[in-house]
Amino acid sequence: MLRLLQNRLYLLLRAATPLLSPTRHRACLLLSTSPAPFSLEGYLVSACGLAPDQARKVSKQAFDEASKVARKPFQDSSRSRLNTASNPDAVLALLSGAGLSRAHIAAVVAADPLILRSSAKAVGPRLLALRDRLGLSSPQIYQFLLVGSRALRSCDVFFISFFGSFENFLLAPKWPTRLLTADLDTRVKPNILLLRRCGLSVRDIVQLCSTEPTLLGLNAERVKDAVLCAEALGVPRTSRTFKYAVAVAACAGKQKVATRLEFLKSALGCSEAEIAVSKMPTILGVSEDQLLPKIQFLLNEVGVEPQCIAKKPALLGYSLEKRLVPRHCAMKLLQSKGLLNTDLPFYSLAKIREQTFRMNFIDRYKDSVPGLADAYAATTAGGVLPGRNGRQGDQGQLGPWKEVTSSDRDEVAADM
Structure with a gap:
């Protein structure tokens, strides 16, 4: 009797909606006679300890992020390592084995639900490296996962070592996926080596990561072009502002940098623009729409001379x-x-x-x-x-x- 009712309801839903949305598709699967599919939302409640409302929100966040990564709609949770509870269970076991409490695990999963579909074989050694190679305590591992769990599931724990200390890593901005998923051997490490050869210290590069965290994840050729662009702007490698000129050239691109430089020359004068850029290259990362009202206000209302703006370009910031x-x-x-x-x-x-x-x-x-x-x-x-x-x-x-x-x-x- 129950099976007959399930089948009728399934047929009614199918007839009512020829093209089912992902939500109704999962509803139909639940009404079919086949075993119920793995439910991420239900798993977040039962295994991770999230409240139902929070689990619903986190589940949607996971689907949205997975769609961006796959560059196509993420239809349901049957993909990748979320088709059963086996892989999420293995990940939770690893987190528990690292000393995280149930409450800590819930917070980590809420911050980055896709950690549940990470490869347990990859996550395990990296958790061990945090503890044994870097000497992090369980509370520190928890702190790391709250801000850097994507690093754990995307790459090695290289960035903690690079930043010099766990505390320095925590002070860095939110890590972009583009950097954390960049290949260490073909992008990150070659870019670091290139910047070191240009005279930048490890501390300089760390500072750049704090302001432009995508820099090291860019194509190595683009970073090389940025170095040449910075020098063309008249910022020598020995200047303390050279690293910022490289960062803005790499992230904004040569074309935008050239366009904004021409704009500054027309607004302030050629020599004044060159002086301003040499003192504060980051102004080339600001759009003309933002710069123009500031320049006009300073010149027309305040009465500041172009030479003063050139010497004190921080005014434009x-x-x-x-x-x-x-x-x-x-x-x-x-x-x-x-x-x-x-x-x-x-x-x-x-x-x-x-x-x-x-x-x-x-x-x-x-x-x-x-x-x-x-x-x-x-x-x-x-x-x-x-x-x-x-x-x-x-x-x-x-x-x-x-x-x-x-x-x-x-x-x-x-x-x-």
Whole structure:
């Protein structure tokens, strides 16, 4: 009777939807008389200890990531090593054998569910290397897996050794799949050797990995071209900024670098652009759409000379809406009241850390200038967008500052 009911339900579902979605396809399989397929969502609950809602979310994440890796839709969990519980069981056993608790295993699987389809034969030796070769404790292995489990299932534990210490590895940004799946012998190690021959120290390369983590995973020829491009920009190998010039040339590409350099020359002048790039090559990694409003604001509104921008290119690295515009408004207001030296260069205020700036220039004068703190807080939170030709926007955007200055005029008029 039960089998008859299952068959009828299966036929009804099939007739209703000729082209079944992956979800309904799995539902039909469950209603068939054949053994139920392996369910990743159910396994995450029963074996890994995830809550049902979390398991559903993690399962979807696993399917989405697997689809990206395979470059085609991941129809169901019957692929690869997830067709049965045997491989996931083996992986969980290895994690448990490394000293991870059930709660730790659940957290690791939630962070990277595809670890369950990793080859147990590959994962096992790498876990042993973490413990025996690198001397990591069980808590440290857990910390490593939370941020670098893709390294465990994609490559050797080379990157921990390269970074010099486990602590340095943890400070690195989230590891991109492109780097972790790159071949160590044909890409990563040749790129490191090339950069070392260019005069970069291991520390320099580690710093580059922290800012441009995809660099070592690029094609070796592209990195060679980036070295030549950096030199063509006038950044010598002996310069402390050479490593950043290589990174931006490799990741942005020669064409984009050339285009942005020409843009800077047209906006600032040829010699000024070359000076700025030699001091801060990373500005070539910023799009023209982001650079143009900053340059126009600095030139037209603040009155900064192109030569100053060339000598202090860090100005182009600050946020226009949350740093440059609000600080300029505060500076002009304080100068108008005689509370700030009018000869103080704008760069001196722009480079100060936010907490220090608030303490010395906002909190310090908030009683002397009513509304100053509120106006600054409003603009840094909402952002004051520049208008045409880099000038500040409409009255609504500058409302907080206009209210402060208008109240000052009202006080003056009342005194008269």
